[in-house]
Amino acid sequence: xxxxxxxxxxxxxxxxxxxxxxxxxxxxxxxxxxxxxxxxxxxxxxxxxxxxxxxxxxxxxxxxxxxxxxxxxxxxxxxxxxxxxxxxxxxxxxxxxxxxxxxxxxxxxxxxxxxxxxxxxxxxxxxxxxxxxxxxxxxxxxxxxxxxxxxxxxxxxxxxxxxxxxxxxxxxxxxxxxxxxxxxxxxxxxxxxxxxxxxxxxxxxxxxxxxxxxxxxxxxxxxxxxxxxxxxxxxxxxxxxxxx
Amino acid sequence: xxxxxxxxxxxxxxxxxxxxxxxxxxxxxxxxxxxxxxxxxxxxxxxxxxxxxxxxxxxxxxxxxxxxxxxxxxxxxxxxxxxxxxxxxxxxxxxxxxxxxxxxxxxxxxxxxxxxxxxxxxxxxxxxxxxxxxxxxxxxxxxxxxxxxxxxxxxxxxxxxxxxxxxxxxxxxxxxxxx
Numbered sequence: 109x110x111x112x113x114x115x116x117x118x119x120x121x122x123x124x125x126x127x128x129x130x131x132x133x134x135x136x137x138x139x140x141x142x143x144x145x146x147x148x149x150x151x152x153x154x155x156x157x158x159x160x161x162x163x164x165x166x167x168x169x170x171x172x173x174x175x176x177x178x179x180x181x182x183x184x185x186x187x188x189x190x191x192x193x194x195x196x197x198x199x200x201x202x203x204x205x206x207x208x209x210x211x212x213x214x215x216x217x218x219x220x221x222x223x224x225x226x227x228x229x230x231x232x233x234x235x236x237x238x239x240x241x242x243x244x245x246x247x248x249x250x251x252x253x254x255x256x257x258x259x260x261x262x263x264x265x266x267x268x269x270x271x272x273x274x275x276x277x278x279x280x281x282x283x284x285x286x287x288x289x290x291x292x293x294x295x296x297x298x299x300x301x302x303x304x305x306x307x308x309x310x311x312x313x314x315x316x317x318x319x320x321x322x323x324x325x326x327x328x329x330x331x332x333x334x335x336x337x338x339x340x341x342x343x344x345x346x347x348x349x350x351x352x
Numbered sequence: 353x354x355x356x357x358x359x360x361x362x363x364x365x366x367x368x369x370x371x372x373x374x375x376x377x378x379x380x381x382x383x384x385x386x387x388x389x390x391x392x393x394x395x396x397x398x399x400x401x402x403x404x405x406x407x408x409x410x411x412x413x414x415x416x417x418x419x420x421x422x423x424x425x426x427x428x429x430x431x432x433x434x435x436x437x438x439x440x441x442x443x444x445x446x447x448x449x450x451x452x453x454x455x456x457x458x459x460x461x462x463x464x465x466x467x468x469x470x471x472x473x474x475x476x477x478x479x480x481x482x483x484x485x486x487x488x489x490x491x492x493x494x495x496x497x498x499x500x501x502x503x504x505x506x507x508x509x510x511x512x513x514x515x516x517x518x519x520x521x522x523x524x525x526x527x528x529x530x531x
Contacts, residue, residue: 123524130523134494135392135433136501139441160421162523165530167426168473170433172463172496173391175383179400183378186407190371251412259412261405263442304408 118148129158133166189304235316238263239343247341248322252314258284258295262303281325283335284310287317297329298322316347356380359424366414374411381425385432392436392498393443402439406432433498440498459489479529487522490515 119128131137132145149156235252251259260282282305283292293312298305312318321342323335330336357365357376365373382403389399389406409431417427467477480488486508493499493507505515 126527127520127523130527131519134491134519134523135437135440135498136494136504136519138500139438142437142441162527163430164422164426165476165526166495167422167429168467168470168476169492169495170384170388170426170429171467171470171473172492173384173387175387176390177383178386178403179396182382182400182403183375185400186378186404187371187375189404189408190374190411253412254415261408304405306412 118144125155126158129155130162132159133162190306235314235318235345235347237320237343237345239320239322239341248343250320250343250345252345255308256310256314257306257308258310258314258320260298260305260307275324277327278324278337279327279329280322280340281329281335282307283321283323284312284314285319285321286312286315287319291334292319292321294329294333295320297325314345316345318345319343320345359428360417360419363410363414363417363424363427366411374407377410377428378407381428384425385428388429388432389436391496392433392440398439398443399436402435403432406435409435437498459492464488464492475530479526482529483522483525484518486510487518487525490519491522491526494519 119125128137128145132142137145145155145159149159234254237250239248239250247263249261249263251261253259279300280298282295282298284295285292289312295307295310319342321335322340323330324337324340325335326337359377359380362373362377366377385406386399386403389402390396393399393402406428410428413431417424464477464480467473467480480491483491489508490504493504499507501516501519502512504519505512508515510518
């Protein structure tokens with residue numbers, strides 16, 4: 109029997125919590141339970157401590173993996189991924205469009221990154237969110253770091269493929285809409301085929317509740333300063349760590 | 353020869369945005385870390401994707417490393433392991449490996465005994481050694497190869513419920529032994 113079924117609470121008795129933390133570190137939890145543990149750790153210092161304890165205790169076992177050299181081109185891929193240059197969509201005047209009609213599909217829990225046991229330093233208001241495609245399928249993970257930079261990472265689909273890139277003849281454009289704002293602001297056209305995008309200078313101040321979305325646009329981006337095409341992915345940022 | 357900059361110092365330089373420091377970490381650690389991902393994913397393309405993802409996390413989150421709480425190489429390996437486990441889950445771990453020898457390495461006494469030779473791992477070795485062998489096997493297969501409960505059960509040719517209970521009891525006794 110699983111320790112956790114989606115929607116129900118994680119176990120509360122001390123022994124089950126120890127086992128849960130141990131199995132999280134061991135890696136035997138299913139995806140939903142592992143995510144539930146990551147979420148729970150945000151507000152549960154005792155659980156976080158248990159997880160960290162197992163991490164520390166079991167860490168030496170990685171020595172049992174046989175070392176193997178990675179593909180030679182991997183470093184250049186990493187280097188390219190840490191310095192993406194998203195093109196900025198041209199800002200041309202445009203007619204106002206109704207924005208309020210967009211539905212935010214799901215209420216998004218702060219999705220913790222794997223390894224959230226490594227919590228951000230105290231006092232750092234980090235934010236995370238995920239953007240979902242149809243059927244609530246996770247597609248992109250977003251995070252605001254303490255410098256206020258936005259980091260987007262494509263999540264693999266259950267089939268192992270990254271989320272759809274723009275169909276031929278289109279570009280994907282990223283937008284942010286702070287809570288209370290009537291319209292989104294363009295954050296630029298996403299570079300093609302990039303699984304990771306970092307944007308260090310945002311034209312809006314990131315805050316919890318901010319909606320981020322990706323729309324399908326003509327090449328080069330929306331002709332105006334509002335999205336014109338289908339919203340492919342949408343999500344909302346939430347506070348990632350306890351504010352202190 | 354000049355002493356090598358420590359991994360913790362390199363991570364501190366990464367926090368300051370130093371790409372060369374990240375590269376130095378990669379040069380020094382990528383073979384070990386790729387091995388960690390390969391042990392779990394057994395696919396070079398998938399393991400390369402995971403290592404790339406892990407280095408992006410390291411680039412973005414080096415500031416979360418706390419030298420007071422653990423050593424840098426363990427921190428790096430944990431990032432790679434969790435990323436590889438996520439990838440293994442996304443790939444669908446219910447598809448059992450068709451490799452009957454998978455995990456033989458970690459189950460060999462020789463590999464296990466290497467843990468006894470190092471001061472840092474001697475204690476863990478001692479505690480694992482106290483576990484009944486099948487409990488230990490379940491824990492090693494899960495940790496090193498990222499096997500799920502059903503995969504461990506298939507590998508050890510035991511009922512799923514039995515294996516789950518072995519692993520749970522093994523974790524509890526390990527914790528008790530190590531604290």
